[in-house]
Amino acid sequence: MVTGAGLRRRLPRGRVADATLACAVFLPVALGSLWSLLGPRHEPWAVTAVGWALITGACGALYWARRAPVAVAAFVLAATAAYYLSSDYDGPLLLVFIVALYVVAATGHQRAAPLLAAVALVGTAAGTLGGNHDVNGVALFMLAGWLVATVALGRLRHGRLAFAREAEQRAATEERLRIARELHDVVGHHISLINVQSAAALRRLRKDPEGGAERADAALDAIKQSSKEALRELRATLGVLRQADEAAPTAPVPGLDRLGDLVDAARLAGLQVRVRTSGETGPLPTEVDLAAYRIVQESLTNVARHAHAGTVTVHVAHAPGQVTVEITDDGRGPTAGPGSGISGMRERARALGGELTAGPAPGRGFTVRARLPYRNGVPTPS
Structure with a gap:
């Protein structure tokens, strides 16, 4: 069974489609004029020869209808008028103008389409008043209905195409933002830890060139692990950009079950991290689990880079239909800095119908709190 998308792919495109349109209209007009x-x-x-030249010229002009719709419609209207004024045979040449008028309206020429329709109607009425008895009042009324319907259908087509393009652009923008958030969280977190750990190793080597190598060994090992993890997650994230014939990434999507890895990396960066869990734990929807993981990851990255903190508390609270993560540090100021990613964390929470707040903690430090709801294993839509 051929689907609508498959049928659209099989239809001719470009110049072939233009030629097909011209030939498809010429066939019934020619048969009706035989x-x-x-x-x-x-x-x-x-x-009669002049009439057939006008028929051929009007139908052939449809080949350029998509590229110059208004000019083609005006030419077809003039050719149609010349045909009916000169020929004694009343053929279906008006069909060509109806098609050209539809193309004008469908391509977004909202003023030109009604104007051309009005000129055609006024010209036909003038011919009727001038003694052309082939067109009476009823036929004129029916022609007006056909012209109005053609313009309306063309406008409807233009509106649907515009809506489809806007939806595609919006979907592409949302996908770019989603990929940007993933890359920011993955690369930013690990690169920040590498920066902190390499700075610590350099300080130790400079303070004690002889014995500092042994103490810097742990930091260098942490740098190795962070870079390895960054490459692994980066490959998994970039998997959404792979072509269809490439192998898909097989690494699992990170979630709160890997919270220990984040804590270990933060401890290697010099932070004391405490983790508390409350409520009845259970499997979370993939989107919620990933968002909670990324929020904790980004918060720990910001603490390591900006807060000058010594201790961080991560609290994960499970409740029916939602999970709440709260990250609090004892730093000297806010963890927000240039490119801190708080806006990205807030976007993640809002995309799931939740909310995220970030601000100074009571007394000292900074707190990030995110509430992520879900329903029956499915994230609550925003």
Whole structure:
């Protein structure tokens, strides 16, 4: 069974589509005008030849309808008027103008489409008043309905295409922001720890060139582990940008079950980290688990870089339908700095229908608190 998307992929595109449109319209118009060649003669053959030239020219102009819709519609209207004024055979050439008018409206020319329709209607009415008995009042009324419907359908098509483009752009923007948050959290966290640990190793070597190498060994080992972990998570994150024929990443999505890794890395950076868990623990939805992990990760990174703190407390509270993470340090000031990522953490919480607050803790330090709700194992939509 062919789906709508599959059918759209099979339809002709570009110049082939333009040529197909012109030929598809020419076929019924030519069939409807054959009686001017095969039927009784009502006009000289020269006039009939001019009429067929106008038919061919009007249908052929549709080849350029998408590139110059207003000019093509105006030309088709003029050719149609010349045909009906000169020929005694009333063929279906008006169909070409209807198609050209639809293209004008569908391509977003909101003023030109009604104007062309009005010119066509006024011209037909003038011909009727001038003695053309082939078009009476009923036919004129029906023509007005056809023209209005054509313009309306073209505008509807233009609106749907514009909405689809906006939805695609919005989805692309949201995907870029999501990838940017992941890269910021993964790279920023590990690079910050590497920076802190390498600075500590340098200080030890400079203070004690002879014996500092042994004490710097732990920091260098931590740098190695942090860089290895950064590369692993970076490969997993960039997996969303892989092509369809490439192997997908097999590493599991990080969650609160890996909170110990974050604590160990922060301790190697010189922080004393205490972890408290309350409530009945259980499996969390993947999106909630990842968001909680990233918020703790980014908060510990900010403490290591900006807070000048010695102790950090991480509290994970489980409750029915939600999980709350709270990170509090005893630093001398706020953990926010240039590129601190607090806005990214807040976006993560809001995307799940939750909230995140960040501000000074009572007395001293800084607190980040995020509430992440979910329902029946599914994150609550924002």
